Amino acid sequence: MTDSGFPQRLAALNAEYARCIDDDRMEAWPEFFFERCLYKITTAENHRNGFEAGIIYADSKAMLKDRVSALREANVYERQRYRHIVGGPAIIAEERHVVRTESPFLVTRIMRDGRMDLFATGKYIDAVGEDADGALRFVERIVVCDSARFDTLVALPL
């Protein structure tokens, strides 16, 4: 998988992922993942201590779809959006069907009244694989936030 074009494909995957969320195309967000997958938002401290819980935890694409349904239909939060800046991915290891990579991120949150804050920084710890059509998708995306403190609420995925 990790031929000469791979770093570019990985960067494109990260760029499309960020655009999907930041452009509010949430319904397409689960499509970045395999049916069986792991998406989790946690903190550096929890990650270091081996504490497995996340503030968002999904072990199937269907759970990611439910997250989108909930944020569209059920959950109540003030109108807001994110701007993701995702740094260049590092390739950590290649296994039989997946490549393990890490990418740093920075997310600002823009509220309806114009308030703009640095909302989260951290790194994505990913396991990436190719689907039947050869497209890259996430087997795992662990969102490890540098700070354990989240302002007000986390409605949209990181």
Place this chain on the structure above:
Amino acid sequence: MRVPNTAAPSPENRRAWPAGASTRVPYWVYQDAEIYAAEQQRIFTGPVWHYLCLEADVATAGDFRTTFVGGMPVVVARDTDGEIYSFENRCAHRGALLCLENEGKARDFQCVYHAWTYDLQGNLKGVAFKDGVNGKGGMPKSFCPEEHGPRKLRTTVLCGLVFGSLHDDVPPIEEYLGADILARLERVLCKPVKVIGRFTQALPNNWKLYVENVKDSYHASLLHLFFTTFRINRLNQRGGVIVSETGAHHVSWSAIDAGAAPARRDAAYSAQGIRAEKDAYRLADPSLLDGRDEFGDGITLQILSVFPGFVLQQIQNSIAVRQVLPKGVESTELNWTYLGFADDTPEMKTMRLKQSNLVGPAGYVSMEDGAVGGFVQRGIAQAADAQAVLEMGGDGIESQDSRATEASVRGFWNEYRALMGL
């Protein structure tokens, strides 16, 4: 002709509670810097118990954690005698923080500023250059280390929870809680726990708005639409509110009524015309709701609060403790510790991880609680002398077998006003 503005009360009259009103809360109580300062004295150093940490956080001798009691920084440590001690995180010399870590292991605590050293109980044991250098300088002979030290807290352990108090006359924790609340605490914390995650939520509101929200069983199915849509919680489920004698503590609970068929429950729910009904949808992955009745009593939700700022939560198999810390008039920190039990099977562990989606800063049934206090804080910006209305379920603070009540919120204010002299 200029008309005098008689509608605005003079500042000195402003902090009088509305006469006889157990069902009204004046908004200045969430806004006033003097009230906030008075709370630090009357509430947080008053005859109350504060949750400090888990006993498991300081499992062996030398283990410590730092936390807060109101605005006061506090160290919790286990000494070599096996006991847990807590004391103000402040050097007796110049007032600097003694401990600069969230957690760790130590033989003693040495202030970085001038190297004054304290044992694990907070006793001053060493003063650098006490006898001077080459016969010059040093502390006077009259200096007595025993007379100097950070403030110590009374420290107690209950069901794996460490509580501390700055007050000499606070009753033992079991008596403080009362039998009804204690039984519900013991119901959940019935065996050794295991931490599975820690998260902090910064709330843009006064601490009391969050505590009220916790005690407010009325809002659950109205604000949190996820709950109602998936029939996890409805006001017409079997359930109720237990309020402690003075209103300080509470338990809100609900249980699945095994006898009621889903269709019948739907009809009962439609009758209330709650807005979630129109948006009924189904989970694509319903495994989230495959909880176990792990306590064997059918209770799927139990929210327990201990005055002033502790919450124990069981929502299905999601168990967490929450610590509410005031960080300013309009700023609160909510520390979540997600728990499992030491003897959880792999299946049970997975269930808790899935159900962690329900709670916390991104929780399906709790994220709104992080924002709604801020909605109030912003809404009341120019309404200091207007009042919140708390008449749901009458004007008393007695336990009720319905969750459509504000009895436990009134209970909070009953206790708060008694301590504050308001």
